[in-house]
Amino acid sequence: MATRSTIMDTNSFRPEMAAALDPETRRLTEERDVLGPAYRLFYRTPVHLVKGEGAHVWDADGTEYLDVYNNVASVGHAHPRVVEAIARQASLLNTHTRYLHENILKYADDILSTMPDELNRIMFQCTGSEANDLAVRVAQAYTGGEGVIVTAEAYHGNSALTSKLSPALGTAQDLGLTMRMIPTPDTYRLVIDGKPASACTAEEFGGWMAAEVRKAVADMNRHGIKFAALLADSIFSSDGVYPDPVGYLQPVIDTVHELGGVWIADEVQPGFTRTGDAFWGFERQEIVPDLVTSGKPMANGLPTSLMAARQEVLEPFAGSIPYFNTFGGNPVCMAAAQATLDVMCSEDTMGNAKRVGAIFKQAVTDLMPAHPCIGDVRGAGLYIGCEIVKPGTKDPDQAAALDILETLRAHHVLTSVCGRFGNILKLRPPLVFSEQDVDWFMSAFTDTLQELGL
Amino acid sequence: MATRSTIMDTNSFRPEMAAALDPETRRLTEERDVLGPAYRLFYRTPVHLVKGEGAHVWDADGTEYLDVYNNVASVGHAHPRVVEAIARQASLLNTHTRYLHENILKYADDILSTMPDELNRIMFQCTGSEANDLAVRVAQAYTGGEGVIVTAEAYHGNSALTSKLSPALGTAQDLGLTMRMIPTPDTYRLVIDGKPASACTAEEFGGWMAAEVRKAVADMNRHGIKFAALLADSIFSSDGVYPDPVGYLQPVIDTVHELGGVWIADEVQPGFTRTGDAFWGFERQEIVPDLVTSGKPMANGLPTSLMAARQEVLEPFAGSIPYFNTFGGNPVCMAAAQATLDVMCSEDTMGNAKRVGAIFKQAVTDLMPAHPCIGDVRGAGLYIGCEIVKPGTKDPDQAAALDILETLRAHHVLTSVCGRFGNILKLRPPLVFSEQDVDWFMSAFTDTLQELGL
Numbered sequence: 001m002a003t004r005s006t007i008m009d010t011n012s013f014r015p016e017m018a019a020a021l022d023p024e025t026r027r028l029t030e031e032r033d034v035l036g037p038a039y040r041l042f043y044r045t046p047v048h049l050v051k052g053e054g055a056h057v058w059d060a061d062g063t064e065y066l067d068v069y070n071n072v073a074s075v076g077h078a079h080p081r082v083v084e085a086i087a088r089q090a091s092l093l094n095t096h097t098r099y100l101h102e103n104i105l106k107y108a109d110d111i112l113s114t115m116p117d118e119l120n121r122i123m124f125q126c127t128g129s130e131a132n133d134l135a136v137r138v139a140q141a142y143t144g145g146e147g148v149i150v151t152a153e154a155y156h157g158n159s160a161l162t163s164k165l166s167p168a169l170g171t172a173q174d175l176g177l178t179m180r181m182i183p184t185p186d187t188y189r190l191v192i193d194g195k196p197a198s199a200c201t202a203e204e205f206g207g208w209m210a211a212e213v214r215k216a217v218a219d220m221n222r223h224g225i226k227f228a229a230l231l232a233d234s235i236f237s238s239d240g241v242y243p244d245p246v247g248y249l250q251p252v253i254d255t256v257h258e259l260g261g262v263w264i265a266d267e268v269q270p271g272f273t274r275t276g277d278a279f280w281g282f283e284r285q286e287i288v289p290d291l292v293t294s295g296k297p298m299a300n301g302l303p304t305s306l307m308a309a310r311q312e313v314l315e316p317f318a319g320s321i322p323y324f325n326t327f328g329g330n331p332v333c334m335a336a337a338q339a340t341l342d343v344m345c346s347e348d349t350m351g352n353a354k355r356v357g358a359i360f361k362q363a364v365t366d367l368m369p370a371h372p373c374i375g376d377v378r379g380a381g382l383y384i385g386c387e388i389v390k391p392g393t394k395d396p397d398q399a400a401a402l403d404i405l406e407t408l409r410a411h412h413v414l415t416s417v418c419g420r421f422g423n424i425l426k427l428r429p430p431l432v433f434s435e436q437d438v439d440w441f442m443s444a445f446t447d448t449l450q451e452l453g454l
Numbered sequence: 455m456a457t458r459s460t461i462m463d464t465n466s467f468r469p470e471m472a473a474a475l476d477p478e479t480r481r482l483t484e485e486r487d488v489l490g491p492a493y494r495l496f497y498r499t500p501v502h503l504v505k506g507e508g509a510h511v512w513d514a515d516g517t518e519y520l521d522v523y524n525n526v527a528s529v530g531h532a533h534p535r536v537v538e539a540i541a542r543q544a545s546l547l548n549t550h551t552r553y554l555h556e557n558i559l560k561y562a563d564d565i566l567s568t569m570p571d572e573l574n575r576i577m578f579q580c581t582g583s584e585a586n587d588l589a590v591r592v593a594q595a596y597t598g599g600e601g602v603i604v605t606a607e608a609y610h611g612n613s614a615l616t617s618k619l620s621p622a623l624g625t626a627q628d629l630g631l632t633m634r635m636i637p638t639p640d641t642y643r644l645v646i647d648g649k650p651a652s653a654c655t656a657e658e659f660g661g662w663m664a665a666e667v668r669k670a671v672a673d674m675n676r677h678g679i680k681f682a683a684l685l686a687d688s689i690f691s692s693d694g695v696y697p698d699p700v701g702y703l704q705p706v707i708d709t710v711h712e713l714g715g716v717w718i719a720d721e722v723q724p725g726f727t728r729t730g731d732a733f734w735g736f737e738r739q740e741i742v743p744d745l746v747t748s749g750k751p752m753a754n755g756l757p758t759s760l761m762a763a764r765q766e767v768l769e770p771f772a773g774s775i776p777y778f779n780t781f782g783g784n785p786v787c788m789a790a791a792q793a794t795l796d797v798m799c800s801e802d803t804m805g806n807a808k809r810v811g812a813i814f815k816q817a818v819t820d821l822m823p824a825h826p827c828i829g830d831v832r833g834a835g836l837y838i839g840c841e842i843v844k845p846g847t848k849d850p851d852q853a854a855a856l857d858i859l860e861t862l863r864a865h866h867v868l869t870s871v872c873g874r875f876g877n878i879l880k881l882r883p884p885l886v887f888s889e890q891d892v893d894w895f896m897s898a899f900t901d902t903l904q905e906l907g908l
Binding site: 012025028029031032034035036037038039040041042046047048049050051052057070072073077078080082083086087090091092093094095096097098099100101102104105108109112120121122123125126127128129130133134136137158159160161163169170172173295296300301302303304309311314315317318319320321322323324325326327328329330332333 | 504531534541544555576579580581613626754
């Protein structure tokens with residue numbers, strides 16, 4: 001079983017595919033040379049989107065697509081309330097946080113009211129990478145340590161610091177000298193003390209993970225590195241989506257604290273009602289982190305992110321090191337974030353994620369008997385991971401997963417893959433995904449599996 | 455002469471000043487506790503802005519202020535063409551660069567057409583910090599070195615990496631082990647081979663700076679560090695505004711190249727027509743950098759930044775290390791950047807910066823004989839630095855500079871200070887600053903100097 005060199009390689013257009021494209025798509029892909037080789041396009045036939053509404057997007061030819069992938073447009077593409085809030089504030093004023101402004105204070109209060117009382121401070125940045133970059137520095141200042149633990153396939157950002165904490169970027173990116181990895185909490189494949197992880201209680205599974213943290217910290221210490229933080233996304237999305245069993249992170253956070261570290265909850269993926277069970281992923285897991293970061297879904301597409309903190313954890317950094325983010329928390333970004341939050345409440349995206357997510361997951365699960373390529377279906381709310389394997393085994397089948405992706409795209413359904421082997425379908429639509437949208441997806445998915453003989 | 459511990463301390467509200475505030479301002483400042491101690495407000499009496507237009511802003515009581523500080527609202531606060539472009543694109547679609555979109559390609563072409571042909575690749579991020587963080591990694595991958603040179607009072611960003619390259623943050627922030635500083639190119643105070651820097655030719659002054667680079671690289675090498683890049687803002691804004699003599703950077707960049715490094719032009723401050731002489735600060739200095747970064751003025755307030763590169767310099771990084779910035783280059787940010795650029799062209803902000811900047815600088819210079827606290831007036835276009843000194847000496851007078859700031863604020867004129875001693879007035883208004891605005895400023899400034907007996 002070969003491992004991918006990077007997660008980015010799994011679903012992407014390559015220049016040698018250009019000959020097969022229609023002239024207009026080919027022109028656009030060729031013009032992207034100006035962006036250099038880091039930019040990747042999804043699909044063998046890239047999609048040229050021009051319009052969106054709810055969980056639907058349209059390409060330049062007017063073809064409608066179902067969006068089962070984009071969590072940035074969290075309350076739906078081009079949501080009119082968010083658009084209006086942005087336009088209104090932009091027409092008034094957009095300046096920085098060295099002047100007083102109501103928007104940042106109102107939003108700070110509203111978003112902190114969704115978190116446990118212990119998290120009583122918040123700072124704003126522009127991207128999830130910036131939030132994680134800052135959170136790690138805050139954790140290091142508080143603990144006096146350098147060592148950070150992440151999971152084996154984690155992705156936490158694109159800055160110099162966070163790239164070194166992102167094994168999912170592949171082997172060309174060096175990892176940090178003071179970081180350590182613990183294994184993916186793979187409830188599908190792991191066997192713990194002779195027992196399949198899927199049969200373990202939360203306590204047993206969490207106990208295994210806590211022991212891994214203990215080993216990682218011991219190794220750090222052996223190298224003279226003091227432990228600072230465990231940085232984790234509570235749905236382990238880049239690792240492959242492992243939300244259950246609920247409660248398994250409690251023994252882990254207890255161990256982190258016992259060993260003198262802090263817990264940084266990277267909520268870029270599971271936060272903002274995504275899991276359906278709670279506003280935040282850590283809340284669903286019934287833990288209270290020391291630092292919380294988020295970004296993508298926060299302002300429906302405007303570059304906006306946050307780092308919330310316990311006051312005493314924030315103090316050593318923020319009380320001594322100057323930190324100013326020119327655009328972070330500006331009135332327009334805060335207006336967009338406020339409108340997004342207001343829509344999440346008024347349209348009950350949490351309830352929708354729970355209700356539609358359950359229907360969605362059940363529908364995919366129901367395909368398993370007839371389609372043995374589906375090895376496992378996991379998820380919470382509108383975040384579902386679907387393992388594509390070689391029938392009768394748990395061996396990942398990345399080639400089949402990519403064929404499924406491309407065939408779904410031909411059926412005008414957009415999604416992607418995740419996990420170490422790039423074989424796990426990542427079903428993560430906007431939070432306004434409806435039952436009709438599930439029907440559309442299931443129809444395209446069953447047709448796809450049939451066409452591919454899977 | 456004590457040095458400040460941080461540049462952020464020079465113009466800021468402190469909680470012990472709260473008693474003097476009106477109840478509403480006091481409430482807002484107190485509510486900011488939720489943001490933690492890193493957030494600083496300008497002025498002993500913070501300003502609560504709610505509206506802006508051109509170079510003018512209004513507070514919640516309807517009082518109008520002249521903005522002589524904010525370079526983010528580059529084409530003027532709430533410019534209707536930028537607002538309209540944002541609203542239009544936000545109402546259509548806002549997604550990421552893994553789908554094709556025209557906006558990013560059109561903007562990439564248009565902005566690269568303002569640069570020398572050698573700079574033929576561009577990538578988009580959300581903040582200047584992100585752009586510099588990436589540029590340093592690109593330079594390191596290209597050269598195989600780690601060592602970065604900056605000036606003694608430089609500020610290049612708030613990420614873990616760029617903070618370590620930002621001595622202006624003060625002594626609480628550790629600098630990087632592989633970075634070295636060269637002195638501020640202080641044309642006001644330096645004496646080079648017995649000759650005042652102000653009397654040096656560009657070649658002489660550049661020769662001095664090139665020799666400093668040579669020393670820094672020799673010291674790096676002595677410590678086993680390979681030289682990668684010189685990262686500099688060609689107007690040296692955080693150091694204290696040193697734009698002249700034009701041409702002095704040529705011997706410096708030649709030396710950087712001879713020693714195997716690359717030049718990263720941080721154009722967050724001097725770029726986008728600010729200096730009046732050219733679209734870019736490096737262009738005014740007649741050099742062609744290897745990498746270019748910008749952020750603040752690019753999209754009139756929307757979080758948007760760029761890193762332009764020579765193709766061969768970008769290749770080693772971008773061809774092997776995955777880099778994806780979720781919000782970077784998204785259709786809405788690109789629409790805002792495009793509208794900002796279009797306005798810069800159609801309203802000729804470069805011509806305005808040159809014409810009004812020259813009038814502005816001359817008017818401030820004309821005060822010198824009557825006000826010996828003004829030791830030096832430097833600048834290019836709408837970026838002017840005005841040294842406040844103890845009369846008859848070149849000793850910086852930070853206390854007087856702060857009194858001037860506060861008194862100007864009482865006269866409803868917003869500005870700030872920069873430089874190692876925090877004694878240099880930083881006059882850097884939106885690019886649409888008019889002759890009438892200069893008159894307003896000069897009237898407030900002369901009243902201020904008179905009131906303070908300076």
